Amino acid sequence: MVLILDLIPQGVQMALVLILAPLLLGFTRRVKARLLRRRGPPLLQVYRDLLRLIRKEVVIAQNASWLFRSGPYLIFAATWVAAALVPTFATGLYFSWTADLIAITALLGSARFFLALVGMDIGTSFGGIGASREMMFASLAEPAMIMIVFTVALLAGSTQLSEVADFMLTHGSLRVSLGLALVGLIIVALAENARIPVDNPATHLELTMVHEAMVLEYSGRHLAVLEVAAALKLLLYISLIACIFFPWGLAPTGSGPAAYAIGAVSYAGKLVAGGFLLALFETSIAKMRVFRVPDFLGIALMLGLLGMLLLFVSRSF
């Protein structure tokens, strides 16, 4: 009985991220449209699109392999597990110790690995270009992410997100390293989610596309699953930034329903703020050439490394 009570918040979180992810995407699109003086699609349009895709038949290329058909589910599962392990409204959920921040990063790496592979499965030039560029971006974004994780972990003395959030709530103070890590993490988040200025989520038929090029051959339910995975990833990064740098309102371990409610409200507020800032940023900047992206990501890597070096030099705990 106690176990079931403990499991409820964990289950709620798993369901919550899945339900909220398309909404966040819809909200971002809506804000972006308003900023461009368009009316924009309704908030629930993403759900409608997904429903439509799920009901349609799947058209797959003649030479698609078993990997092509099972890949979307694996990618979705890895992303969902990663997203469900980042604290959203409460810390210290029952399974929160399953994977620490390094493992969450690596889980996203697993999803990307399979995404790049399924992009190459049909053997079209678009799939190859997408996979190749995605792995090039990842080869800089992932070490940058690890460096940021190190910076945060050295400060908090833990790589567990729940512990990090608790530490930031109780001992949080303004530190240079944290500032560097925040900027770096935002850059990584933009790149990993294929947002402007790294990639453009709204384009097709353009040589600069990366993420869309990999999923070009997908249709129907497979495409729907991949889109949910992409939405989950966006939600994950916003939750992650919120949890590490703005942990206010997170319900601590083993608290009652009231604390959970406060946590949920503050989480909703953080998502709104995150989505709004993302839309604002995307409308105010142009997309980069592909070979400018390494410089952009290199900044994140250097910031992460600098943050970590500062900590190594300034303290020994």
Next chain:
Amino acid sequence: MTPVIAALWSIPALLGVPLLALATRQWPTATRLVYGACLAICLAVLAVALTQLLTTESPASSLRLPLGLPWIGAHFRIDFLSAFFLAIVNLGGGAASLYALGYGEHDVSPGRVLPFYPAFLAGMNLVILADDAFSFLFAWEFMSLTSWALVMAHHEDPDNRRAGYIYIVMASFGTLALLLAFGLLAGPAGSYAFDEMRGATCAQPGLVLILVLLGAGSKAGLVPLHVWLPLAHPAAPSHVSALMSGVMTKVAVYGFIRIIFDLNGAPAWWWSIVVIPLAGATCVLGVLSALMQHDLKRLLAYHTVENIGIIFIGLGLALAFAAHNMPAPAALALTAALFHVFNHSIFKSLLFFGAGAVLTATGERDMEHLGGLIHRMPLTAFAFLTGCVAISALPPLNGFVSEWLTFQAILLSPILPSWGLKLIVPAVGAMLALSAALAAACFVKAFGVTFLGRPRTPVAEEAQEADNASLAAMFAFAALCLIAGIIPGFIIDGLAPVAQGLVGGRMPVQSAIPWLSIVPVAESRSSYNGLLVFGFIAMSALAAVEIIHRFASRAVRRGPAWDCGFPDSRPQTQYTADSFAQPIRRVFGEVAFLAREEVDMPPPGDVRPARITVTLRDLAWDSIYAPIAGGTGYAADKLNYLQFLTIRQFLSVVFVALILLLVILMFAMLVWS
């Protein structure tokens, strides 16, 4: 029978196997006989080694035989360290023998492989069992020579002959360095047994470290001593490649650990400052070089260099912690390194098995001539994919666990008081993270170009699935990748006595932790649970499949590829291995390889084809080996003149040489006194 005697019996048994095969006079029977016998012997030694490793109270068992140098004899011993490495060697050897039961049938010249293969296994076992300097060096050289003979099995190819030549030169150099290291360790008294070395204090422990880095490092493939490795490993038959890359490099790591951690006394503070940056550079250069390859086996061989780097980062951190008298963190770093030794021996062997299956099926090693093999060889593709995921350090497989442990050791390192380390360790952490990400790119390329897409040549179109024995070996190792990934706690516990013996500390007991998590230091600090991650992924994926298929559509229609409306039926329009790596080459290549691209674009109206030429330079080769080779050649040319002297000139040359030596000796005596 004590364990060491049981393990030693494998040596004459392995050496005797080829004689047995001689009696059969038929190659197919001989092949089955030799590999079957090797498999049985390896499994027996594996059982001995595991019993020794897992029975915690078992003392080291040793033996002295009246062989070798008359006044020393030959010492053999199994302690926890050698039991662990004995298990690695025989696990890899057993799987390679099983694989070769099928693969060996296709060998064009079995007479050049069969006699040396068991001897190579015997050599590796003997290195691990040896307990005095003479037997160790003898076994080491025996291992080098037998593997050299296997590299030269297909000597008709001039590339293989060149690989063999470079290999034997580097191997001799490595043995020389180790010989000098043992000379220093033995001291003026000449105590060559390891037991006596342990007790004695070495006069020049720092010099020993450098010599062992040269000797064992050249065998393992540390940059810049790695040049022979990507040439020699792919040249051998694939099951031997798997042994060389997966197992022999680990024997070299054993040599390093045995001498530096066990025989050389307490580590000095600066040792890790030498080892860690070298290891970081090895990581990054290894994986970048691997990315630039389009020969599947060479890509795998280069990637071994990266993994050796990861192992040495762990060893370097262990040295750093041990030097500052911190046994618990040292045990964590050492366990991470040993875990990676285990992991790499599994997935690198698996990947070489897969490459061998592709080679048998198509006759091609060049990825640019492959493609689409997932349709013709689905089982091989599945096993190879498992290996790719594991080696790219992705959860929930095993490669991630050891890399995660290494990261945890790096996160502990701010407690080190040394300023040099405070600056080096974060930079090496970044290199490790970079090489992990590049490894994923490398194996997306290896799997994607070889197995996915459309076949690029007729041979790839008509490939056949590998035989059952090969598949059994591949699937056994693929299963081990998963098992070691989801219940790593048991392996960490198995490694605890090894760490205890070497650095005097151990990681907390893992198998008692609820849900089989692993917790390197404390739960509030970090934990990882591969079992739950695997379970969650499997459950979410199955739930998604079930729900969508039940409540939405199951309809599937096959059609031509979409490709934005412009599909091209020619397989040449696919991305190639080189084009896949081009963005990464553009980002990193200018620094790492001084890469230059020359585009020859004909003007409009001209019908000749456009051309792009890429030149990559191997900096280690150009800046170290080419000058040495050139200098040696030049000196040989000049000294050639000595051949044509008259007898009087000869005598005077000898006389002058004698005088010179005496003068040098005189000065040496003066300086000494």
